[in-house]
Amino acid sequence: MTPTPELPPERTTYAERRSQRIDALASASAAEEGGVSLIKSAWRRLRRNPVFLVGLAITVAFIALALVAPWLAPWDPAARPLLDDVRPQSNPVPGPEAGHPLGADDKGRDLLSRLLVGSQQTLLVGVLATFFGLLGGLVLGTLAGAVGGWIDSLVMRIVDVMLSIPSLLLAFTLAALATRPSQWTLIIAIATVQVPIFARLLRGSMLAQRASDHVLAARSLGVKQRAIVFRHMLPNALGPVIVQATLVLAVAIIDAAALSFLGLGNPDDRRPEWGQMLGKAQPFLGEAPHLAFYPAACIIVVALGFTLMGESLREALDPKTRR
Amino acid sequence: MSTPMSTHAVHPVHSSEPLLSVRDLRVTFGRRGEQPFKAVDGISFDVRPGQTVGLVGESGCGKSVTSLAIMGLLPTRGNTVEGSAVFDGEDLLRLSPGQMRDRRGREIAMIFQDPLSSLNPVVQIGRQVTEVMERHQGLSRKEAMPKAAELLERVGIPDPKARLVNYPHQLSGGMRQRALIAMALACKPRLLIADEPTTALDVTIQAQILALLKELVVETGTALVMITHDLGVVAGLCDEVNVLYGGRIVERGDRHTLFSRPRHPYTVGLLNSIPRLDAPRGEALSPIPGSVADNLPWDSACAFAPRCPNALDVCVQQTPEWEGDDVVGLRCFNPMGVSR
Ligand SMILES: Nc1ncnc2c1ncn2[C@@H]1O[C@H](COP(=O)(O)OP(=O)(O)OP(=O)(O)O)[C@@H](O)[C@H]1O
Ligand code: SF4
Ligand SMILES: [Mg+2]
Numbered sequence: 327m328t329p330t331p332e333l334p335p336e337r338t339t340y341a342e343r344r345s346q347r348i349d350a351l352a353s354a355s356a357a358e359e360g361g362v363s364l365i366k367s368a369w370r371r372l373r374r375n376p377v378f379l380v381g382l383a384i385t386v387a388f389i390a391l392a393l394v395a396p397w398l399a400p401w402d403p404a405a406r407p408l409l410d411d412v413r414p415q416s417n418p419v420p421g422p423e424a425g426h427p428l429g430a431d432d433k434g435r436d437l438l439s440r441l442l443v444g445s446q447q448t449l450l451v452g453v454l455a456t457f458f459g460l461l462g463g464l465v466l467g468t469l470a471g472a473v474g475g476w477i478d479s480l481v482m483r484i485v486d487v488m489l490s491i492p493s494l495l496l497a498f499t500l501a502a503l504a505t506r507p508s509q510w511t512l513i514i515a516i517a518t519v520q521v522p523i524f525a526r527l528l529r530g531s532m533l534a535q536r537a538s539d540h541v542l543a544a545r546s547l548g549v550k551q552r553a554i555v556f557r558h559m560l561p562n563a564l565g566p567v568i569v570q571a572t573l574v575l576a577v578a579i580i581d582a583a584a585l586s587f588l589g590l591g592n593p594d595d596r597r598p599e600w601g602q603m604l605g606k607a608q609p610f611l612g613e614a615p616h617l618a619f620y621p622a623a624c625i626i627v628v629a630l631g632f633t634l635m636g637e638s639l640r641e642a643l644d645p646k647t648r649r
Numbered sequence: 650m651s652t653p654m655s656t657h658a659v660h661p662v663h664s665s666e667p668l669l670s671v672r673d674l675r676v677t678f679g680r681r682g683e684q685p686f687k688a689v690d691g692i693s694f695d696v697r698p699g700q701t702v703g704l705v706g707e708s709g710c711g712k713s714v715t716s717l718a719i720m721g722l723l724p725t726r727g728n729t730v731e732g733s734a735v736f737d738g739e740d741l742l743r744l745s746p747g748q749m750r751d752r753r754g755r756e757i758a759m760i761f762q763d764p765l766s767s768l769n770p771v772v773q774i775g776r777q778v779t780e781v782m783e784r785h786q787g788l789s790r791k792e793a794m795p796k797a798a799e800l801l802e803r804v805g806i807p808d809p810k811a812r813l814v815n816y817p818h819q820l821s822g823g824m825r826q827r828a829l830i831a832m833a834l835a836c837k838p839r840l841l842i843a844d845e846p847t848t849a850l851d852v853t854i855q856a857q858i859l860a861l862l863k864e865l866v867v868e869t870g871t872a873l874v875m876i877t878h879d880l881g882v883v884a885g886l887c888d889e890v891n892v893l894y895g896g897r898i899v900e901r902g903d904r905h906t907l908f909s910r911p912r913h914p915y916t917v918g919l920l921n922s923i924p925r926l927d928a929p930r931g932e933a934l935s936p937i938p939g940s941v942a943d944n945l946p947w948d949s950a951c952a953f954a955p956r957c958p959n960a961l962d963v964c965v966q967q968t969p970e971w972e973g974d975d976v977v978g979l980r981c982f983n984p985m986g987v988s989r
Contacts (some may be wrong), residue, residue, distance in 0.1 A: 419662045539766035545722055546761075547781040547832060548754035557780075 330439040348523060351566040351640055352530025376432070378638035384631025385572075392445040400425065401436035403443040404596040420616020427579035431603075431611060431617060440598040441620055447592070447599035448628070451513055452579040456537055459578075460518035464567075467506040472555040482529065485522040493519045497581050501590040516581050520574050527570050527574075531563035565636025569639045576632030583625045601627050608617065666860055667695035667735075667814045667975075668872050669719070669840055674732040675715050688714040689919075691732070691897035694922065695975045696840065701866060701873040703883040705919065706893035707885070710939050712876045715893075718742070719757055721749040736840065737740045741924065742904035752829045755785040758833035762845040764825035768817035776811030778832050800831040805861060823854035827861065832866060841866065842874045847882065859885060877885045880923050882910060890974070892916050895944045912984040959983040 337345070381472070423429070428437040470481040488496065497519045504511035535541055536559060544558045583601030585591055591602055598622040604622045607618035665913045667676060679685040694701045697773040704712050714890045716721045719741060720732045734741045736757065739923040753759075761767045769777060779793035781870040784867065788796070794813065801809035817825055826846060833841060847855035861888055866873045876886055881891050883904060890907050892900040892915060900913035911917045918937035939956035944975065946952070947968055961983050 340989060363801065402694070426952075483766065494975050539761060539763055540769045542671055542722060543759075543767040543829070544780075546720055546753055546759040548750045548752070548784055550750070550784065553780070553784075 338463065339490070341486060344489050344528065345486070345497070345521075348526045348570075349530050351570060351643070353426050353534060368639070371440065372638060373577050375638050375642070377634050378642075380633050382638075385635055386524070388445065390454065392443065392449040395442040395446050396465045396520065399436075399439035399442040403435060403436065403440045403598050407472030428616070428620065431606070432637050437617070437620065440603060441600075441624060444600045444603060445624070445628075446599040447509070447597060448579055448582065448601075448625070449590075451516070451582040451599070455513045455516035455578040455582065456520060456574045458513065459520025459574060459647055460524050460571055462517065462521035462568065463526075466521065466525035467528025468495055468532060468555065468560060469534065471529040472559065481525065485525050488519075488522040489526065493577065493579055494584060497585060498588070498590070501585050504590075505591060507590050511592040512582060512585055514582060515585065515590075517579050519581070520578065523574065524567060524570065527566055528563060532559055535563050537560040566643065567638060571641060572632055572639060573636035576629045576636060579632065580625065580629045581640060583621075608633040650888050651957065665697050668700075668737065669696040669874075670733075670735045671695070671715075671719065672733045672735070674715060674718060676711070676718050676731070677729045677731075678727060680863065686746060687896055687947075689718065692893070692896070692898055693732075693975070694891050694898065694901070695760075696872045696874055698839065699866075699870045699871055700794055700889065701887045702753070702875065703875045704893055705877055705880060705883055705890060707878055707937075707941060711891045711896040712893060713844055716759065716844050716874065720753060720757065721746070721801055722759075742762040746771070750751050751785075752832075754781045755836045756838055757834075757840045757842065758846065759842045760826070760829050760833050760846050763849045764822055765817060767829055768825060770817055773814050773816060775818065776846060778813075778828065778835060781832055781835045786816045787896045796835075797831075800835055801828065804828070804831045804865075805857075805859075806831075814916060820867055821943035822850050823857060826850060826858055827914075828879075828971075830865070834869065834871070836869050840872045840874070842876070844876045845878070848877075848879075852948075855882075862886070875906075880908075892919070895941065897947055897952070897980065898978075899953070900978070902975065906970040907978070910986065912979050912986060914979050914983075914985060916959045917985055918956075921981060959985070 354576055357464055422482050431440065444588060448517070459619050466485070470478040485583070497515045499517035501507065501511055504515075540562075541554060541558050544554055582591065582599075583604065586599050586601030587605040589605060590598060592599060603621040604618055605623070607614070607621070672693045674686065674689055676689040677685045677687050678845050692711070692715055693967045694702065694704075706712055714723070718730050721741060723730065732740055736752075738752065741757075743754070744752070762797070764919065768774075773793060778797035779788070779790050780798060782788050782793040783790060786793075791866070798809045798813060801812055806812055806824055806827050812824070812828075813819070817828075830846075846862065847858050850858060859882060862873070865871070873886075877883060887904050890902060890904050890909075892913060894915050900907070900911070901914045907916065908920070911920055911927065915937070922936045937956055943955040944952040945954055945965065949968065950966065951957070951960070951964040951969050954960045957964065959981075960961065963982050967982075969982050971978055971980050973979055
């Protein structure tokens with residue numbers, strides 16, 4: 327029933343490539359088996375996939391760490407226990423010593439504690455941005471896929487325009503529009519960038535659902551339009567959205583770090599965030615590269631975890647790679 | 650509605666008014682600028698209360714499109730539907746989508762070929778059965794649930810109470826088709842359209858499902874349109890049979906006449922391709938040569954001519970017209986049993 331999207335040809339535009347990836351995932355939901363057993367059979371393959379397991383382990387460890395960070399951190403991230411060791415001329419960044427295994431930052435605050443507590447902000451920004459992006463995409467995609475007609479054309483026109491702009495650039499532009507940057511402007515900017523991805527994805531799987539046998543069967547019983555959309559189409563269309571959400575989390579975390587690094591995030595450094603820490607480490611790259619290295623490594627590892635998990639999930643659900 | 654057993658005899662009472670009267674139904678696919686494709690090309694037939702009518706033909710001859718057109722379930726764009734389908738005095742093809750929705754499931758219901766994909770994978774069986782009763786009978790889910798259990802019991806699902814909370818993938822293929830039959834018959838529709846309801850099932854299950862359908866239509870007096878490519882299914886179930894070829898009806902008759910004295914060469918071909926138990930050992934089945942891809946356009950010829958053993962010159966020059974009425978008829982220049 328569902329056309330399998332063609333492999334991307336050699337020369338395609340950026341927007342086309344993004345759209346094709348999204349559509350391939352959408353078509354997974356319409357694969358012959360139907361939602362429940364689709365996820366089941368995907369899980370059977372994933373259980374033995376080391377790439378997925380590594381991604382899962384990193385992700386779980388990160389989330390667990392973020393949840394217990396305040397109790398784990400030896401110091402308050404805003405306290406300045408090593409303030410006395412900071413010598414702006416000779417020793418701007420105090421190194422490791424007893425009780426401070428990673429040393430301190432340029433304001434004498436315990437670096438380990440700041441990294442631990444920083445994971446919370448990173449997780450919060452990522453999760454909230456993904457959540458709002460998902461919400462917006464859900465509304466637009468459901469509208470476009472279920473109503474069709476000119477609403478569909480309009481929504482998809484906007485979505486395609488947004489998809490043709492690289493997401494980081496768009497997020498950067500949106501965040502820079504805010505007169506007073508804060509954590510919330512950051513979240514909104516990143517969420518907005520994710521909306522077209524989720525919208526296109528959901529529309530694709532809603533269209534596949536609309537053409538499905540069980541929707542035809544429900545219509546043959548006179549089931550009302552609203553029940554068709556919300557009971558028969560939407561729950562079955564959500565599968566690929568869940569996969570996309572894990573991928574978006576990875577992107578959201580990287581983007582959030584990038585924007586904070588550029589000073590477009592929360593300006594208050596008493597609440598640490600990895601991207602912000604990385605930004606503030608810039609002046610000391612020569613004397614204390616570790617100040618930049620630790621938050622950067624954290625961002626990379628966590629983003630890698632989400633990406634490995636999301637990509638192998640996507641692969642497991644993709645009808646083209648299934649045997 | 651109760652129809653006494655006697656009216657559902659081999660020869661139905663033709664005097665009764667038709668429940669469904671399809672006239673000159675045409676469905677054309679293709680948007681502007683494209684070459685239009687006539688999937689259904691002027692089909693007419695009647696279904697009387699309590700009667701079982703078969704639509705038979707090879708894949709692609711327009712059986713499903715006919716039934717979807719009657720049900721108002723064709724895609725909203727990309728096709729045109731002409732003709733009429735009068736059901737109980739109303740032309741279904743002229744009703745608004747909302748009016749049609751009120752009739753589907755209550756007056757006319759349908760069952761489909763693939764029972765697994767026809768059920769919503771993420772909704773429990775019980776809820777799927779009660780949904781149609783909530784929709785048309787104004788029952789709450791609580792009121793409808795015991796009725797759903799009764800219905801499942803009636804269609805032969807063992808332990809129906811436990812099945813209510815099962816998901817479709819937890820049921821066997823036969824059970825799923827039984828559940829779909831229960832859903833279709835939940836509001837006691839007057840007409841049921843079954844589109845190849847047994848094609849996706851094992852042979853032993855097929856016979857059970859057909860027996861169940863037969864039993865239920867007799868019991869409830871529901872008229873049945875049975876769509877199939879399998880004349881064996883028709884033989885056991887239908888009062889009247891319509892043989893379709895290339896979007897038109899080529900032969901019609903009651904099943905006894907059709908089976909004992911088929912006249913259209915295509916009907917003969919279909920009959921010869923049924924495996925028979927009494928056939929001499931080693932005798933090969935004779936499938937119809939060629940495929941529907943060879944069809945000629947009906948406008949200027951007989952579509953079946955390239956595959957027809959009886960074809961005459963006239964067959965590729967003129968359209969054979971329908972000779973007959975709404976009970977028996979034929980569309981052929983050189984039928985079987987007539988000297989060549
Ligand atoms: N939505 C559509 N758009 C274009 N053509 C269609 C569409 N639906 C059906 N057709 C065409 O109409 C013709 C009749 O199709 P239909 O599904 O009615 O066949 P059928 O007799 O039910 O065959 P089968 O036994 O395979 O179910 C086919 O050639 C098919 O390709
Ligand atoms: S009209 Fe001619 S070609 Fe067509 S079925 Fe009859 S004999 Fe064959
Ligand atoms: Mg069909």
